[in-house]
Amino acid sequence: MGKKDRCKKKGKGAEKTASKTDKKLKQKNKKELAAIGEDDIENIVAQIELEEKKQQEVVEIIVSPPSSRANFSLTAHPDKEELILLGGEYFNGQKTFLYSDLYFYNIPRNEWIRMKAPGGPPPRCSHQTVALSAGKGQLWVFGGEYASPTQSQFYHYNDLWVYHVSMKKWEKISASGGPSSRSGHRMVYIKKQLIVFGGFHDNLRDYKYFNDVYAFNLENYTWKRIEPTGTPPAPRSGCVMVALPNGKVLIYGGYSKEKIKRDVDKGVIHTDMFLLTPEKNDISGLKWKWVAVKQSGARISARCGMSVAVAPGNKAYAFGGVWDIEDSENDLAGTFYNDLLTLDFDKTLWRTVTLSGKKDSGKQRRRRKEKNELPNDVENDDSDNILNEMDTLELQDAVSDNGTEEVAAVPSASNAVVSDDGIFKVTVSSVTSVSTSQQNVEGSSEARQAFSPSPRMNCGLVVKHSILYLYGGLIEEGDKQFTLSDFYSLDLHKLDEWKTLIPNDLTSQEWLESDSSSDANEEDSGSDGDSESDEEQTQMVVDEIQQ
Template sequence: MGGKKQRKPGKGKEKTERKTAKAAEKRARRDDKKLDREDDIDAILASIQKEEAKKVAVTIDENVPPPSPRCNCTVTVNPAKDSELILFGGEYYNGDKTFVYNDLYRYNAEKNEWKHVSSPNSPPPRSAHQAVAWKNSIFVFGGEFTSPNQERFHHYKDLWRYDLIDNSWEQLLLKGCPSPRSGHRMVLYKHKIILFGGFYDTLREVRYFNDLHVLDLDEYKWQEIKPKLGMQWPSPRSGFQFSVHLDEIFLYGGYFKDNNSEKDASEKGMIHADMWVLDPRSWEWNKVKKQGMPPGARAGFSMCTHKKRAILFGGVVDVEVEDDVLRSTFLNEMYAFQMDNRRWYPLELRKAKMPKPKVSACVRFKCRNVIQNYT
C-alpha cells in the first residue's frame, strides 16, 4: 500500500467535527470575553473615574446646542433664578446600545440659551436619580448605571451637592443613608428632603421599596421614618410623583412588580392609581378618597404644583403579554388635582385666539370717505 497508513472509515469525519466544535468553543469564549468587557460595570466606572480625575478646573461652554436625546434625567429650577433650569444625567438607547450620561447643562429660558458645564469630581453617570434644589445648591441622590448591552445594572446610594455659584461638585458621605435605588422620588419641605420608594434590580434580585427617609439640610443628617403599629402606609412602588401644598405632601400612582414571589413566579406588574397624603409634622400617611374625575392608573408621568393645584401630564401603562414582553401605552392626558378640596378634573388646552387684523388709519380714512360719498 506504498507504506501509507490506513485510516479507519469515519475517522477523518470525526476529527473534522472535533476541530469544528473546538473552533466554535473558542469563538464562544471570545464572544463571552467581549461581552464581559462591555458589561463589566466596575471596569467601565473605574475608567470613567480615571477620566474625571484629569479635570482640574471648571470649564463652561456658552451658547451650545441643546443636550443630546435622553430620558430619566433631572431638570431642576434654580431657586435664585426661576428662569434657569439645571439638567443633569439621563440615558439613551439607540436600538443597539445604552449610553448613560453625567453631563450638566444650564438653560436660560429668557435668552433661550444652553450652557455646558464640566467640573472636576463630577458624579458617575446615572439615570432615574432624583435632584432637589435648596438655596444655592442642588442635591442629587441615587439612580442607576446600565451597561451598554443592558446585561448588568448598578444602583447608587450616593449623595452629591452641586454648588450653583461656583459650579463645583461635592460628595456628602453621611451615615444612615437609604439603600441603593432608582425610580424613587424626592421633594423639598422647608429645610428637609423627603425621599420615598424606588426599586433595586440586579436581574437576579428585584426589590421595590416603600420606606420613608428624611434628610435635614441644616444638620446634614439622614433619618428613616418607620410606620407605627396600625398606621396606614403606601405600598412599595417606583415611578410615582410627589406634590407639596402647605403642610401636606401628596403622592400619586407608580409601578410595582414582585419577581421574588415563591407563590407565583409569573406574577405580573401592578400599576397604581391611588393617592396618599403625608403630614410632615407627624409623619402620618392617609389615603385620599377619589373625588371628581381622577386619572387612570399610570407611572412615569410628570406632576408640578401651581398655586393650589397639582398638574399631572402623561405617563405610561406597561402590560406584560407573555415571556416578560412589555406592551406599553403612552398617555398625553392632563389632569388637575385641587389640593385644598381634594378633587380631580381633566384639563384641556384652549386654542389660541387669532388676533384681529389691524386696520391702518389710512384705510379707515378711505373707508369713511367712501361711505360718506356713497350716502
C-alpha cells in the first residue's frame, strides 16, 4: 500500500513538473510572439472561424484564375463539367499566406468562379477533399494546417466539413473519436465511408508521423478507428492513396523524418506499396488487413511530392515529385521531376508515358499520296496494311538491336543545373533518351519529344472524362521557392501533347529575402560592386524555368 502510494505521489510530481515546463514554454512563446506582434495561433484560427460564421449571404462571381499556390486540393465535380479547388498556401520568402477560397472551374466555358458561402472552414493547406454525388453534390474536407505569417507557429486541424453544392452551404460535422490533428494525410471514399490514413503533426518543438487508419461512416456520421491485421506501412505523410474498384485501398510511397541525434533529423522517402484489404464476409466495414505488394514494370525514381489522379481503365496517372539530397545537416538540394507515369492497378505495374507530340501534317500528306499511288485493284483494308508495314519498317530504324526503343522525355537519375551563378542554383531532373522496354512504355510507339509542364512537386492533378488536368505546384532551391499557377490538360485517349490553359508566368512573383539571409549575403558579398542583385539572380532562374 505504501509503495503504491509512493508511486502515485511520484506520478503526481512528474505531472506537476511537466505542467510547469509547459507553462514556462507558453509564457516564453507569448513573449516571443508579442515581440513580433503576433497573436497566439489558436486565437487566430478561432477568430477566423468566428468571422466566417457571421457570413450570411452567398457571393458567387466570375474571377481571374486563382493566385499562385501549393498544397491545395483539386477535385473533379462528381456530376458536372467542373473542377473544384480549395485552399492552399503561398510563401514569398518572408511571409506565408494561407487561403480558404473555394473555386469552381467550368471546363466548357474555361471560366473560374469564386464561391463565398456562409460558415466556411478557416484557411488551410495540405488537407484532403473527396467529392460525392450524394445529396445533389458534396465536398468533404478533413484536416490540414494553418501557419502564422512568420511561420513561427503551426496549427494542425482535425475538423471535418462538408460543402453542400446544391445549397451552396458549408456544414461543420461534430463527431468524436476521429483522427488526431494532422496534415499531409490521405483520404478516399469506399463502401459509404471516408477512409483516412497517415499524415504528420509538427509544432516546431516536436513532430510525429502517423500510420493509423480511421473510417467515417457517411450514413450515421460516426468515426471508428480501424485496427487492420498484418504488418502496416511505416508512419508517413504525403503518400499515394487510391480506392480501387475491387473494394481495396492502395498505398504507395510517402515521406517521414527520423531522429539521428538531438536536434538532427533525417528525411526518409518511402517506395513500398501496400493494399488495405477488407476481410472476407465482413459486413461492418471495419475489419481490414495489410498486405505488402510487389511492384513491377518501369523502375520509378524515389521521390516525394508526386501527384496522382485515378483514370478510367483501372489505372492512375502520376506526375512530378522531388528527390531531396541532404548536403549537410541543415541544407537540402532537390532533384525535381516532370515525368508522366501510369500505374496499372490489376498488375501493380508502372509504365512511363511517352507522348506522341503533334501530328506531322507532312507525314499525313505523304501517307495519302502513297495510298493514291497503290494499284487500283488493292482493297482499302489491304492498302492500310501495306502502309502500316511500311511505317513499321521505318520505325525499326529507331529501335536498338536488343529489342528496346529509344524513348524521349524520360528523366534520368542525373541532375541538370539550369541556373548556377555561384550564389543561387536550381537543379531539375535532366531529360534524356533512355533505353526502356516497350512493354513498360505507354503511349506512342514513335520516339518523338513532346511538350511537358516544367518540373514541380505537389501540383493539383485530376481526371475528368478522360482528360487529365494539372494545376500549380512549386519548385524550390534551398530557401528559395517558386510557387506556380499554370494550368494544363492532356487527352488520355490521344496522349499527344499537353495543352496549355494558363501559361507558366513567374515574372510577377515576388521573392523577399529573410533578414538572416540578407545579412549573410551582405557579409559574403562585402564591397564587391560587380555582384549581381538578388532580383537579377532570381530573374535568371525564372527565365530558365519558363523555357
